[in-house]
Amino acid sequence: MKTKAAVLWGVGQDYQIEEIELGDPVAGEVQVRLAASGLCHSDEHVRTGDTQLPSWPFIGGHEGAGVVTKVGAGVSILKEGDHVVLGFIPACGRCPACTGGHMNLCDFGANLLTGMAIADNTFRHHVKGQGAIPMCLLGTFSPYVTVHESSAIKIDDDIPLDKAALVGCAVTSGWGSSVYAADVRAGETVVVIGVGGVGANAVQGAKAAGAKWVVAIDPLEFKREQAMVMGATHTFSSMAEAAEPLKEMTWGRMAEKAVICVGRIEGSHIAEMMSLVGKGGTGVVTGMGAMTDIEVNLSLFELTLLQKRLQGAVFGGGNPRFDIPKLLGLYREGKLKLDELITRTYRLEDINQGYADMNAGKNIRGVIMYGEEDY
Secondary structure, X not given: OEEEEEEEOOOOOOOEEEEEEEOOOOOOEEEEEEEEEEOOHHHHHHHHOOOOOOOOOEEOOOOEEEEEEEEOOOOOOOOOOOEEEEOOOOOOOOOHHHHOOOHHHOHHHHHXXXXXXXXXXXXXXXXXXXXXXXXXXXXXXOOEEEEEHHHEEEEOOOOOHHHHHXXXXXXXXXXXXXXXXXXOOOOOEEEEEOOOOOHHHHHHHHHHOOOOEEEEEOOOHHHHHHHHHHOOOEEEOOHHHHHHHHHHHOOOOOEEEEEEOOOOOOOHHHHHHHHOEEEEEEEEEOOOOOOOOOOOOOOHHHHHHOOOEEEEOOHHHOOHHHHHHHHHHHHHOOOOOOHHHEEEXXXXXXXXXXXXXXXXXXXXXXXXXXXXXXX
């Protein structure tokens, strides 16, 4: 079918709205008409060149929700009319990672930036006759997507799809970074560094896990204010500013856990984060940097003798098929804030403005909304 998409043709360029040819689902795939797509910083890393691709063009977007419109042969878990959230990490349920309880590390993830469909290793998206790479094999900056069934998670029909879209990446990544990767316990002190779409949910996760103090750090006043809405107890504009008050409020203990969710993480951030963590504490790295960055500032003396732990996290350490429905259930019960995350909505044609607003720190989450005129 012919549809449209926001396409990048190279590093540093703006998105162009192009007509694309989207293939029908083959065996093991479904086609979805999207209602909304979040504007995530991970796509911006592709535009800036921090995340490198084997080829261009590129169709952005990996945070979407919608309704299944076509089903390929052999698909038994989904049918036409089902409401689904797209998980940016596919979950096959059969590989060693999945069967070991780590669906966020599914083997299918190895090909997410190749553009080659999981089902048959061919391109499902074409722009001007060229095979295109859809972000995470999703490409939600288009009103229609054809995806593998392992990337689509059925949800209840009463959940608003624009809110549900965010649980495909930002919400679960942040919430899980506190609850799973950091393993926050009741009564602990937690520091969250960077309060964007992911960090705001790390704050929510820390609060839900029973943290006594949730300290949010962000240079922008707007984001510090939103952190308080999400459950932070204290806010500061920098890690340096937070250090002494954190020491005082914990009687010198410092934080048990820290989660860093800044938009572009650098190696110099790590030592400063870990300095806010006390003996036996954990620092979780959720933010992304450049693929080529390999140098990290870290006190090996403190790491060993204070028995600290530095932990990476993808999808917050969560399991897409378990945690997406779980978090939407918490939203329905009023125990998870999703409405408050959406600062502004945009048409697909305004996507460059949406990312300009994100980079200017004006949004916790911007969301592309699709309407009848897009289908």
